[in-house]
């Protein structure tokens with residue numbers, strides 16, 4: 001039986017992934033330090049859905065007749081000795097690495113958050129790679145990166161899957177062919193850490209022949225998966241605050257609450273999107289199709305489609321009757337950009353993704369309606385500013 005250790009398995013993507021793999025017959029373990037739950041407390045924010053404690057979640061899963069999922073409470077960035085022990089005990093065939101601070105706005109708030117995001121994300125990734133080398137384990141590392149590493153510079157070039165084949169004219173006048181990592185253009189400290197992860201992966205795959213897959217994921221939308229629907233205690237988290245709420249989920253929440261959908265700037269930003277159900281499928285497909293020892297890092301774009309933010313707002317507005325409000329953009333980014341992302345890797349493995357259609361909004365709208373009493377309005381507005389030269393956002397047009 002294939003063993004998979006899910007690092008960050010209490011989070012939005014990690015929890016449904018752990019359940020999906022368990023339901024598919026994998027032997028699954030979870031490691032997490034609950035930092036995400038603690039950050040909610042720090043921000044005075046909450047998941048709109050009432051998420052059970054991890055031990056309640058795990059016992060609900062067991063009561064449904066699935067395998068026991070052991071849990072290791074460990075800070076990957078700090079507890080290196082404990083990480084070695086966990087790896088020695090669990091002996092995973094694959095590790096799925098979600099355990100990073102994942103909010104771009106949070107990473108930009110202040111010096112403390114910038115330093116935390118770098119120290120947490122870089123150390124967590126590096127500790128994992130060093131530990132596998134120290135233990136001489138041939139564990140396949142599947143890491144969740146982001147499409148954002150490519151940058152959103154408005155070019156019409158379809159984003160390749162991680163690598164760029166280039167011809168360089170050398171000083172001797174000859175032409176040299178190289179395949180290089182696509183030059184990163186991080187738009188936040190968070191994205192910068194994901195760019196730095198890529199270099200660590202390149203080094204460890206080459207130097208130590210670690211088998212690594214890096215998934216460049218788009219913005220995830222939706223809440224539930226086939227497995228999290230099976231019991232109320234398994235419900236997935238739903239973030240809607242200005243730091244962790246992702247754009248489409250926030251629009252759906254604002255529509256239910258009767259608030260205007262707040263679009264940053266002109267809403268001309270184009271982003272990649274994927275449904276949470278497809279996230280868990282992609283991760284399983286990545287585990288089932290590992291690279292060989294000595295291969296370069298396998299990079300897949302984990303994106304179903306790209307959409308412009310104002311088009312999404314209009315789509316939600318036409319479905320729900322909500323108003324759209326344009327507010328100052330707190331981010332330092334192009335007002336408008338084109339984005340096309342190739343996803344040949346997963347489509348060749350048979351992924352047939354859920355695409356954004358209005359009927360796909362029903363479940364999220366229903367869940368938001370059910371838990372509307374838990375809504376904390378004060379947390380929704382984006383609070384982080386990207387540069388020293390900005391002022392807090394205002395509604396500019398309705």
Ligand SMILES: NC(=O)c1ccc[n+]([C@@H]2O[C@H](COP(=O)([O-])OP(=O)(O)OC[C@H]3O[C@@H](n4cnc5c(N)ncnc54)[C@H](O)[C@@H]3O)[C@@H](O)[C@H]2O)c1
Pocket residue numbers: 007008009010011012013014031032033034035036037074075076077078097098099100101102120124144145146147217218219220221246
């Ligand atoms: N959610 C998205 O839309 C999205 C999009 C693209 C990429 N991703 C990537 O997917 C991964 C998971 O995202 P998510 O939305 O599930 O985030 P999340 O914050 O909900 O989950 C991350 C989990 O990792 C844990 N964690 C963080 N640092 C840790 C540490 N040092 N030691 C142990 N555990 C730690 C947290 O407690 C949390 O449970 C992230 O790396 C993120 O960058 C997410």
